[in-house]
Amino acid sequence: MESDGPDDAGAPRVSSILPYLIVGITAGSVYGLAGCGLVLTYKTSNVFNFAFGALATIAAFTFYLLDSTLHLGWVVSALVAVLGCGVVIGLLMEPLARQLSKTSLELQIVATVGLLLGIEGFFQLVAGSETRTFPQYLPNSTFTIGGAHVTYSQVIVTAAGLVVTIALYAYFRATRLGVAMRGVVENPDLLAISGTSPVMVRRWAWVIGSVVACLAGVLLAPSVNLDALVLTLLIVQAFGAAAIGRFVSLPATYLGGIGIGVVAALLTKYINTNGTILSGLPASLPFIALFIVLLVSRPRERLPENSRIRLPHFPGGSLRREAVQAMVVGAFLLTVPVWAGGELTQWTTMLATTVLLLSLGLLVRTSGQVSLCHVTFAACGAVALSKLVTGAGIPRLPALLL
Secondary structure (H helix, E strand, C coil): CCCCCHHHCCCCCHHHHHHHHHHHHHHHHHHHHHHHHHHHHHHHHCCCCCCHHHHHHHHHHHHHHHHHHCCCCHHHHHHHHHHHHHHHHHHHHHHHHHHHCCCCHHHHHHHHHHHHHHHHHHHHHHHCCCCECCCCCCCCCEEEECCEEEEHHHHHHHHHHHHHHHHHHHHHHHCHHHHHHHHCCCCHHHHHHCCCCHHHHHHHHHHHHHHHHHHHHHHHHHHHCECHHHHHCHHHHHHHHHHHCCCCCHHHHHHHHHHHHHHHHHHHHHHHHHCCCCCCHHHHHHHHHHHHHHHHCCCCCCCCHHHCCCCCCCCCCHHHHHHHHHHHHHHHHHCHHHHCHHHHHHHHHHHHHHHHHHHHHHHHHHHCCCCCCHHHHHHHHHHHHHHHHHHCCCCHHHHHHC
């Protein structure tokens, strides 16, 4: 049925937007759920788990193995992948987080990012580079809302994310253990005096948070298939949702995930329709959300210990020793083109990565800050060099300097 009047000239019809809203709400519900799990472990351990998405990857691959390879059925596969893997992972992560909480922020980031890369690399080695189709285990029949087709699986996924988030919020507010989880970071000694073990509280928090991560992986996998890289990057959306919730509020985190999912879906529609150059904008939304949150947030009352600037210290003779070592390594590298042959590209990549990591190490050592966008700066340099050489015709060496 066509509408009359000026509405036809400008505003997009609801029927054309509704399918994207449904997809965005479904994906956003998983993002919000994952963000809640991330907030839960952060609030109780004071350690930000960059490996959160990797835990979802473990659950998704476990589900695939049990359901598609061993044919145990999706119910058994889901219980083992979510509850079994979640409990085991949580029990393993808690002592690791306990040790990391005693170290500097830099080591916490390196350890959890290293765990993420290790798990992602393991599954890429096991499964290969081929993306496998994840089984559609939930009912896929449809019904219609406002002219848009909605699958029952989308309803179940959205409802699961909402119900679990509400349950977590109620658990935090209404139970003794939930209240203890809220206070374990601020004053664990006082909590211990009251007769509640801080270690036990953190252990339960990590188990619940890991179960939530595994549930998010199993819910998200049918829409992205069995891709270790894509599943591991669930941490990006969870990070954005948690940032909107200020890493404190579970309801705001869940709504933040919904917002990221919906806006990303709508941007996909208009970017694809209009053929704009902003094709990477939907994937960048979590980082944009974090940037906006940082801009509008009030400065913290006090800075943590590891935020102080630490100037480098060179013991006597260390500069001469490092200069000699650099000369030896440099002389060796000059011989690489002679004998490397077809492996010269790998050596070049290794050197470029080494320079990148050395610059990151310099930043961490002198300022105590960790830059997670160093690779982005490298990409800017690569694109600029390409444009100057191939586009502007500038010789390579001047272009490299520019």
